[in-house]
Amino acid sequence: MVDDVRVELARVVDRLRSMPLTQLAAAWGEYPSRAAGARALAQRLADRAADLGGRPRREVPDVGDVAVGDQVAVIGRDLLDLSPDDDLRTLAAADLRDFRLSV
Numbered sequence: 001m002v003d004d005v006r007v008e009l010a011r012v013v014d015r016l017r018s019m020p021l022t023q024l025a026a027a028w029g030e031y032p033s034r035a036a037g038a039r040a041l042a043q044r045l046a047d048r049a050a051d052l053g054g055r056p057r058r059e060v061p062d063v064g065d066v067a068v069g070d071q072v073a074v075i076g077r078d079l080l081d082l083s084p085d086d087d088l089r090t091l092a093a094a095d096l097r098d099f100r101l102s103v
Contacts, residue, residue: 008092008097009077009080017070025065
């Protein structure tokens with residue numbers, strides 16, 4: 001189960017890091033850009049990590065489109081470092097997979 005999250009996280013991060021800036025900046029679904037959608041994904045992962053770690057939720061900052069892949073990578077690893085249960089790992093893996101398949 002942890003491997004599913006790690007695999008999906010790596011795939012999403014690779015896709016974001018290799019995506020041209022023009023594609024990251026282009027409108028995507030309900031978001032003004034793919035980068036904004038990736039930040040929303042990072043926010044969901046950060047919120048789950050905060051809840052799991054008993055910390056207050058904080059807004060994920062906009063560090064720029066070029067860094068959004070790194071941002072998702074760090075926040076995803078932070079969540080995994082907290083040893084989420086099977087349900088949370090399944091949810092995170094599905095969220096990452098859905099993002100990857102739709103971007």
